[in-house]
C-alpha cells in the first residue's frame with residue numbers, strides 16, 4: 468500500500484502563490500509515488516469566514532484533485548481528547564497554570580531553546596494543583612522524557628530538534644496544532660508529510676508525540692517557502708500574490724500555475740509537471756516572487 472499525502476491549510480485567508488506552490492508540491496510528491504492525496508482544513512483556530520471555500524476554489528483552479536471528503540479539525544475534538552486521555556493514563560500529562568508572560572519570564576537552563584517551556588508546573592504537588600485550579604483553568608502538557616528527537620526529511624536529511632513539555636490541550640479547551648496534526652495524519656493513513664520548511668523545527672516534537680501514541684512514522688518533506696522582494700517569506704502585503712489579485716492584472720490561472728511550476732523547474736501544466744517530477748531535481752535556492760506591477 469502506497470499510503471497518502473496531504474495538504475492541510477489553515478483557513479485564515481486566501482492562499483497566496485507560496486501556499487499554492489507548497490500545495491502543488493505536496494500533490495506532486497503524493498501522485499508521483501502512487502499515493503492518495505487528502506485535503507484537511509486545520510480550523511481549530513484562525514478560521515475566517517469564507518476562507519475555506521476560497522482556498523478550495525483556488526486549489527481546484529490550479530488543477531489539484533483530492534481523494535475522499537475534506538477533514539475539518541473543528542469536528543474532531545473528541546478524537547484529540549481521546550489521544551490525550553491515553554497519554555494521561557500512562558502518566559504522561561500534567562496540568563500547567565502558567566500564563567504566557569510567566570513562561571517567558573521564568574528562569575531557564577542556559578542551553579534551553581528559546582520559547583521552550585521551563586517546566587515550572589511539572590512537579591507541582593497535588594495540594595498545589597488543587598489550590599491553583601480555581602484561579603485559572605489549567606492547560607495540559609506532555610511530561611516529555613527527551614529534550615530532543617531526530618527525524619528524517621527527504622530534502623534535509625536527518626534533523627534533530629528540541630522537544631519540550633508541549634501543550635496537549637490549551638487552557639481554553641482547544642487542542643493545539645501539534646497534537647491534532649499527529650492524530651489526523653495517522654487517522655488518514657498519511658505517511659508522507661510535505662509542507663513549508665517553517666515547520667521543520669516543530670517536526671521533532673510531533674514525531675516524538677506520534678511515537679508515544681504508537682502511531683507509525685511518516686516521511687517528511689519540508690519545502691522552501693517562497694520569498695517576497697524583501698527576502699522575507701511571501702505575504703499578502705507583498706502585493707498581487709493571490710490568484711484573484713493576479714487575475715486583476717491580466718494573469719490567468721493557467722499562466723499563474725505555469726509560473727509556479729516553472730519556479731520548480733517543471734513544465735507549465737500539471738500533467739506535464741507530474742510526468743517530469745523528480746525530487747532530486749528540485750531547485751536548491753529559494754524562489755523570490757516579484758508580484759507584477761499594476762502596469763502589466
Ligand code: GLU
Nearest residue numbers: 475476477509648661662
Ligand atoms: N495548517 C498548517 C499551516 O497552514 C500546516 C500544517 C501541516 O502541513 O502540517 O501552516
